[in-house]
Amino acid sequence: MSTSHPTPLAAVVTRLRDAGCVFAEDEARLLIDAARDPVELAELLQRRIGGLPLEQVLGWAEFCGLRIAVASGVFVPRRRTEFLVRQAAALAGPRAVVVDLCCGSGAVGAALAATLSGVRLWAADVDPRAVRCARRNIAAAGRVVEGDLYRPLPGGLRGRVEILAVNAPYVPSGEVGLMPPEARLHEPRVALDGGADGLDIQRRVAAGAAGWLAPGGHLLVETSRAQASSSRELLAAAGLLPRVVTCDELDATVVVAALPR
Structure with missing residues (x-):
């Protein structure tokens, strides 16, 4: 100043x-x-x-x-989501095909592009404001598309995605009103509300994951400690091999689920 x-x-x-x-x-x-x-x-x-x-x-x-x-009205990336990035980066191979689903500002995709060499990155979100913001952050590192979950992704990615990183909304509908005012008043409800038990979007992600992942590819989903067991179960029911990893320092919980080869 x-x-x-x-x-x-x-x-x-x-x-x-x-x-x-x-x-x-x-x-x-x-x-x-x-x-x-x-x-x-x-x-x-x-x-x-x-x-x-x-x-x-x-x-x-x-x-x-x-x-x-981060633009006004766009979900602010949380520090705990850095744990999701670390887990994804550790699993990605050279020139990995990466999809940042429910990308918001594109923070996860941008961080993975900065960490990994030659990453082939796609990001998607249903919120037009988030998509505009993500395009600023990802720029030349990848493509950002607008639409509901997998719908806007090109069909040529089916069966080729090695890392599917998802920070879907997972706050139960009845608890959104209990969130800090900064979140509930200034961030889009679509980025916070995960339905009655907080897992509605995760279920939809899980249902389509096997069709997009490459054999041996990984889906990584941020969730809460209280929901981790349920998240793991719904990913297992979708034919994936899930495990729960946590980070006390960041108060972060991620379910890492592999598609069998």
Whole structure:
């Protein structure tokens, strides 16, 4: 930000704390760095105090060491999903065919493209705003298509996908209202609500996975610890060989399911 009329850090921190921001000092520094002048800082600060997620205020989220563009009304990538990326990267072979399904901002696909050499990446989401955002993040690394789950993917990918990474919504419908206001008020319901038990989208993903995966390919699905057993069972029922992996540091749970060769 321009220093011609600097806004004291302490004043920004105080306003953020008064608004209930837990990490007020960190947020204040990010907002000050993002603003070109005091007028813009005031605008950014007002948006944050008004409840908009910090990432949507800044226009980006940090994910796997990358700055992922995040537009207003688009799901903000969570740090726990970095565990999904790590698991997928460990399983991918050279020039792997990768699909980031329910891609949101495209954070998972972008991170895998940055990690893997020669990845052939496709990403898909049903939300037009998310698709526009994902195209900014994935750019030359792959293709982003709009539509419901597998429907917009080209038929030529059938039986060729080595890594199918899915961060589908898994919050039970009755619990969406209990989420923090930043999520339930400023992120699309379609990116949060997983149906009555939170597993509706996972069931649909599982039902179609075998037709898209290459023999020996892997489907990786983020879920919660409470839902992990049910997620594993529905993937097994779809003919896959699932296992549950967890990360205490990130409070992350992923079901990794292989298609038998």
